[in-house]
Amino acid sequence: MNDNRSRLTKAAQEIVQRNGFKGLSFRTLANEIGIKSSSVHYHFPEKSDLAQELIEQYSEHLALELDEIAAKPISLKRKISSFIKIFEMVAKADNLCLCGMMAAEVGELNQSNQQYLRDFFLMLERWIVVQIEAQPDELKTQMAPSQLAKTMLSGLEGALLVDRVVGNHQRLNAQKELYLALFK
Amino acid sequence: MNDNRSRLTKAAQEIVQRNGFKGLSFRTLANEIGIKSSSVHYHFPEKSDLAQELIEQYSEHLALELDEIAAKPISLKRKISSFIKIFEMVAKADNLCLCGMMAAEVGELNQSNQQYLRDFFLMLERWIVVQIEAQPDELKTQMAPSQLAKTMLSGLEGALLVDRVVGNHQRLNAQKELYLALFK
């Protein structure tokens, strides 16, 4: 898929993860791939159409990665570690999670976009819960899986946010240490 | 202090915590208090001047609150609980932390603004470490205080971010439960 539509979403995703959704303009996006802004409007009539596709693609891509991890015959701890590794890759690129970034800008999004954003976070939390419930004996804490999932997800999102400003990965590393210690 | 300058910073803070720094325009800010945008420029020549004052005021206000908490003859657990309560008040207003919001928009800020933002987060983390070191026997975990401070702060920032999108306070509550359990 090297057509302009997919080149647009790819470039747009990078811009949003770095500069935010408000930091993405049809003009700069068009320049990025060498077309005009009116051509971007051909593919995505309104900016909210682009937002929708970005959130959908990001969610689907992540869901596929998580499916692969879940299917492996490995310890729960290693599954959680793989989950955290996804955030570490984002941090390495000095980005935020696409949806974490858009969460900060939720007021600029229409109702449909907001729903997709919500579903993204709930999907990630549900994945954690499902993994724990499949291998419950490997959990070392008495914390309820759903509570654990909520702290872990929001903790990782916050770590990306603060670490990028401070300029290191200390908070993400600390979150990793904290949560991995809860699994055998 | 009911002069226009302080009315401006007060209104600006609310707008940034709700809509972000890019969501704050001199025009709408001026309208908010009934003056013209050119008058806003009299008080804050450039937008970065306003950003600077916002971060400084927010930091100073929070530092004063934390000083008061630290001075009380109460348990470490109650001090941490009071710390978390500050975030709960922000969540109750459906806002983000001013600096958490601006952290997402760090690319729009100049170097000076970014330094003040960094200092804000480091100040909060340092406060947690100092409180723990003053009452070390009341800590139930073997986690290093600096590690604990980093996870707690970024966890709370992330909880505000995700909870606002999802529409409840479950993540902040979960973070609270997780961290309070680490103190006697």
Next chain:
DNA sequence: GTCTATATACAGATAGAC
């Protein structure tokens, strides 16, 4: 599908009167 050209709105910022 992409282009040129344009409409409309709003952004940050400045000059100069009062």
Next chain:
DNA sequence: GTCTATCTGTATATAGAC
């Protein structure tokens, strides 16, 4: 300190030619 008026740049979005 605040105003009117304006400059300049950029944003989303659309019409219509190719």
